[in-house]
Amino acid sequence: MRRTLVILQVILLLLCSLPVVGVVWSSWFAERHGCTLNEAGVHPCIVNGHDWGPELGAAFLSGWLGLITLPLGALLLVTLALTLLLPPLIRRLRRLR
16 A cells, blocks of 8 residues: 555656656757747747647746646655655654653
């Protein structure tokens, strides 16, 4: 049961970090291909005959979702740490009695 809880918390933590990954990827991609990327709007970015502008704009603007998901991720990180560290600490304290 504890292992399942830890796996679930790690998966949720990764999901909470996805908006940051989207911003980093879109910034890297736009810089690498010489495209304009900002929050003012969608700009065309033609790479190999495909316009990546809408995808880049959506990924870049997903960073605002991080205002919600990053605090949730921090809370999950604290609960994950407590889940992993508290049981051994309690066992050790019981042995000392």
